Amino acid sequence: MTLKNFALASGFIAGTALATTAAFAQVGEIPDRTAPYYYGHDMMWGSGQWGGFGMILGPIFMILIVVGIIYLLRLFGGHGPGGTSHAAHDRALALLKERYAKGEIDSEEFAERKRVLAD
Incomplete structure (x- = not known):
């Protein structure tokens, strides 16, 4: 892997991580746990933003991210189509x-x- 390709791949990964962090930061503020309307976490099938679909879509999303990173590393590493x-x-x-x-x-x-x- 050349230095230019490594810099492109690491820049893409860093940009994706930064964008993901910014997106998660915009979710909203954490509710006050002492307020009378706070009923717990709603981790499974509650009335949260994703509800129970988060348990299904979360792992799929993470697998897609890992597959995309591996693909980019192989593409920029010269192991892709026409590399040799x-x-x-x-x-x-x-x-x-x-x-x-x-x-x-x-x-x-x-x-x-x-x-x-x-x-």
């Missing part, structure tokens, strides 16, 4: 030049194969 095609092209061109230098192929075949590699 440049190195393979350089190796094929070097072998072609070596065969031409040894006299195994003539100049016409060398030019034709080089054109095919360029495409």
Whole structure:
């Protein structure tokens, strides 16, 4: 992983964490526990913002975040689609030049194969 790709991936992760923190900070103030209208946590199927769906959507959301981070790291790390095609092209061109230098192929075949590699 190059330094530029690492910086992009870590910047994306930090930005996502900052946005998530800001979104959670806007939920509202914590109710006064001494007030007569406070009845507890409503953790399961209460009348909270998400109710019981938070137990289902929460883990799914976290799994999606982890999968997205892994995908971005693989994409920026060069393991994604086309990550090694440049190195393979350089190796094929070097072998072609070596065969031409040894006299195994003539100049016409060398030019034709080089054109095919360029495409």
